[in-house]
Amino acid sequence: MLLDDLAEQAEENEPNRREFLAQAGVASLGVATVGTGTVAVGFLSPAVLYEPPKKVSAGTLGDHPEGTVHFSPEYKLYVIHRKRRLYALSAICTHLGCMTRYQRDSREIHCPCHGSRFSLEGEVLNGPAAEPLPRFPIALQEEQLVIDRGREVGPDEALVI
Amino acid sequence: MSSFPKKKRPGFAKRVWRSIVRHGAPNTNRNRSLAVFTNLFLHIHPVKVRRRAMRFRATYYLGGLTAATFFLLVVSGAFLMIYYRPDPLRAYGDMKDLQYVVWMGRFLRNLHRWAAHTMVLLAFLHLCRVFFAAAYKPPREFNWVIGVVLMGLTLLLSYTGYLLPWDQLAFWGVSVGTNIISAMPAGGDMVKLLLLGGTGVGGNALIRFYVLHCFILPAVLTVGIALHIWRFRKDGGVCLPPYEGPDQQATTASKGGSP
Ligand code: HEM
Ligand code: FES
Numbered sequence: 001m002l003l004d005d006l007a008e009q010a011e012e013n014e015p016n017r018r019e020f021l022a023q024a025g026v027a028s029l030g031v032a033t034v035g036t037g038t039v040a041v042g043f044l045s046p047a048v049l050y051e052p053p054k055k056v057s058a059g060t061l062g063d064h065p066e067g068t069v070h071f072s073p074e075y076k077l078y079v080i081h082r083k084r085r086l087y088a089l090s091a092i093c094t095h096l097g098c099m100t101r102y103q104r105d106s107r108e109i110h111c112p113c114h115g116s117r118f119s120l121e122g123e124v125l126n127g128p129a130a131e132p133l134p135r136f137p138i139a140l141q142e143e144q145l146v147i148d149r150g151r152e153v154g155p156d157e158a159l160v161i
Numbered sequence: 162m163s164s165f166p167k168k169k170r171p172g173f174a175k176r177v178w179r180s181i182v183r184h185g186a187p188n189t190n191r192n193r194s195l196a197v198f199t200n201l202f203l204h205i206h207p208v209k210v211r212r213r214a215m216r217f218r219a220t221y222y223l224g225g226l227t228a229a230t231f232f233l234l235v236v237s238g239a240f241l242m243i244y245y246r247p248d249p250l251r252a253y254g255d256m257k258d259l260q261y262v263v264w265m266g267r268f269l270r271n272l273h274r275w276a277a278h279t280m281v282l283l284a285f286l287h288l289c290r291v292f293f294a295a296a297y298k299p300p301r302e303f304n305w306v307i308g309v310v311l312m313g314l315t316l317l318l319s320y321t322g323y324l325l326p327w328d329q330l331a332f333w334g335v336s337v338g339t340n341i342i343s344a345m346p347a348g349g350d351m352v353k354l355l356l357l358g359g360t361g362v363g364g365n366a367l368i369r370f371y372v373l374h375c376f377i378l379p380a381v382l383t384v385g386i387a388l389h390i391w392r393f394r395k396d397g398g399v400c401l402p403p404y405e406g407p408d409q410q411a412t413t414a415s416k417g418g419s420p
Contacts, residue, residue: 044355044369051359097340097361098333113333 054150223287247371296400
């Protein structure tokens with residue numbers, strides 16, 4: 001008799017409490033997982049980047065006489081003065097991001113990684129790259145040439161000199 | 162007190178030995194199985210192993226050899242860590258020191274590199290062997306999934322190790338690789354940023370790859386290998402084709418199966 005009573009009581013109360021505790025357990029596990037994920041992503045995201053700024057100076061007009069191609073490995077771009085037009089091209093290959101090189105003898109830009117070739121205007125001459133080299137706006141500010149690597153301009157834009 | 166004759170207390174050395182090894186000499190069947198059951202490393206073996214499963218031709222020992230190569234990589238990698246510093250100003254020079262200055266440095270570096278290539282090859286051949294033996298079928302299907310994950314981890318270890326020499330090949334190899342990642346449709350750029358700690362390969366990327374290579378990936382791989390071997394046991398050991406000969410003992414013994 002006594003044993004049966006106890007058993008009944010347990011049946012009535014236990015499942016609810018158990019369910020509650022199980023759900024609370026799962027919920028706190030979920031909270032902990034989300035928290036850990038948030039902390040991990042936040043921690044891994046660099047708060048400060050010690051990388052060159054987007055807007056960079058390229059010296060004065062006198063530094064770029066007609067017919068020159070200047071390569072800046074730090075800013076990863078070319079400053080080209082050609083046919084009385086001055087413009088800046090990204091030096092990063094549009095295929096998978098290797099650094100290209102200007103070839104003086106063929107007057108082309110070549111990528112060492114998978115052999116893409118670009119013209120001095122940035123057009124693709126040979127794949128695997130599919131896109132032309134991006135062109136950055138270049139402006140004269142108090143005698144200084146300023147290139148904005150954060151923006152892209154059309155293929156014909158240049159400082160006409 | 163009991164009336165039994167008092168047994169002489171064993172000597173100190175004997176007691177120390179007994180505290181470590183609990184069973185007697187493995188010269189009875191009982192002691193032989195105790196030797197296996199009570200040893201963490203030996204108890205990897207199933208309770209019962211078929212002779213046919215022990216033959217070289219059954220597995221070509223590929224899984225075991227992959228695990229052995231991993232062990233070699235852990236040991237040689239730990240030695241390399243003594244001299245290698247993951248800093249853009251130092252990494253390449255440390256590699257050169259390992260090659261030309263540190264006694265046995267070149268041997269250890271080459272060992273690590275050859276073992277890395279060998280591990281990738283062995284893991285791949287192991288996967289092929291399992292595939293051709295149709296051992297991916299139930300009840301082993303989940304262990305096949307674990308195996309594919311282990312193969313992926315092995316490739317990731319090769320890839321993260323590849324950046325560490327900090328030479329031109331390493332730098333552009335990882336530049337190209339992370340640009341492939343960023344081509345992923347959802348969150349590709351995010352993964353690239355978190356992996357490199359910047360917009361391009363630099364000092365942050367070097368230390369991240371170092372931590373992945375020397376701690377996180379080996380730790381995950383170790384747990385994965387343990388799980389893989391444990392499930393291999395539970396799923397019934399080597400998957401053998403149905404036996405068709407007249408008498409297994411006789412045929413395997415005559416073909417020189419090892420005990
Ligand atoms: C706990 C395990 C490991 C540790 C502590 C470790 C540590 C290291 C260290 C310090 C280096 C830099 C030195 C060097 O480049 O020679 C390195 C390089 C490397 N590791 Fe590991 N490693 C481990 C496992 C592995 C595994 C499992 C693989 C591949 C399956 C692997 C593949 C490589 C490769 C390909 C390199 C570049 C080797 C070279 O250029 O000479 N490592 N590892
Ligand atoms: S990265 Fe330039 S051709 Fe592939």
